[in-house]
Amino acid sequence: MSDKILPPLDRDQLIMQAAALANHLARAGVQWMPRPNLDTVQTLKSRFEAASATSSVDNAASSVAQNARPPVVDSGGTPSGGAAAAPSPPPPTQPPPRRPALSPMLVGEAGKPYPGVSLPVAQRESELAALASEVAACQRCPQLVRCRTQTVFGEGNAAARVVFFGEGPGADEDRSGRPFVGKAGQLLTKMIQACKFSREEVYILNTVKCRPPGNRNPEPEEIANCRPYFEKQIELIRPEYIVCLGAVSGQALLDSKLSVGRLRGQFHPYFDSKVIVTYHPAYLLRNPAAKKAAWEDLQMMLRDAGLI
Template sequence: MLENISPPLDRDQLIMQAAALADHLHRAGVQWMPRPNEQAVQELKTRLFSPNAEAEGAGNAAASTMEAPGAGTQTPVSRPDSASLSAANPSAAKPTPAKTVPTKSAPATTSAPTAAGASPLLNAVAKPYPGASLPLAQRESELVALASEVAACQKCSQLARCRTHTVFGEGNANARVVFFGEAPGADEDREARPFVGKAGELLTKMIQACKFSRDDVYILNTVKCRPPGNRNPDPEEIANCRPYFEKQIELIRPEYIVCLGAVSGQALLDSKLSVGRLRGRFHPYFDSKVVVTYHPAYLLRNPAAKKAAWDDLQMMLRDAGLL
């Protein structure tokens, strides 16, 4: 298992991610977080990240530049040397154990203590979608062309043989919210539309509870063909369809992506965590905020989970200013 552990980020990456996180929290409405100060950052880098700087000292000094709630402009706090510490308090000179750097495979599982109405903490640093945002007519045209390409796809020989239709996706090419499911079922395969069976009826009710209609949002799946026996798509099938669903999302550029179930959440976020570990906070996918919640088919089998799913949708609605 050790070979699967990602190496810790280098110092420059940590600084860049901390600055990006501070900027995101300001945009989300958090008032107590100080804005990045380029001069202070450079001074800290020079003083703390020299070859003789201690790893734990760097972390402590960086943390000391954060403002307390309601405080004014912060001033970098100097770190006393070990001699002065020893003179003032002999026990302070004892080294402290080095802190373990969290790896990519173990993201934080709690939300940030933000002000009322602010977004839960994003799980990583977001980056913009590549290229320019297209006009609506051009988005629709490119989605139609991509749907034709999907209809002729033969990458997954088993799925291509047993499908009745490919199920590309449908909805508003300028949608604010995209609902991202797992794979078509028998009803979807027959009608060439996503989420039209019993799970689709529940999804429609969930969308309507958010004060949207299906025409307001966009709905798609990770794979475009029904797997035999309604099994989950295997990793190779998801990999074959990845360019299609990534291009759909890139063209639409939604503000929010609601991943319905583990398959879509894990595929989009490149994660192996369960829905229970991924839900309850936002994750970034380029400029979009990702919400992971339970699949409508799971909710039909486990009605008690409907409250948690509604909590996830309410989190999105509050962040969007719709609740």
């Protein structure tokens, strides 16, 4: 998580970053390009198709003439130039293809689009606030209701490109009502800043909204009870990337039983967001050697987004 100055972007990186920005603007519902003139588009299409048809006919005629031309034979009855015809030279080597604007590392096909339409930011914020009020009154998990001081809904930018998805509130979060404010939260803030974001630019939430007793992992039933809440949050925000912090959030979102070690290092689809699974900041505090792997996961996301 170095703060060194990045070198200037080359042409390909600029193209990647522009493509990522265009994708983000589209997700946020911003109309940023002029609408095409349909008559002009149809005229250009007709010209292109006519030119392509003419080119195909010319190429076919040239090929027929080439194949119909008889070989030149010397007095011995063999093609001129030696006892046997020289083999055709190999076709010229094609230049390597340019790298795509977005990385092709996505596992399988991209997920289907989020349901419904992408809402304006103000409407997203209003619906998130209404959902937060519903969560505050939730009584679905009797044990968590008895233990909590308050619910911890989530916070951040309603049009964030990146969502950080954790496990559940701890003691500090239970007191403050905000996600990731303890020691693990301080490390997460540094991770976010190393990605050249601020906490205000991303969105942070957990699988469950109440602190489990003794900071234990949430039970499957508790995650199932909170699933409609965190799924609705993500659906409203429609992030480009979802960073799952730890096994609990990764397994819950992807419906998987694989470990972080098996899930990390690649993208997974969730609707049309790209999911990265990496180590939870609390795990990194206990195992500092794993910070290098977590930073590699974040760099994979930044490269794909055209940010490095």
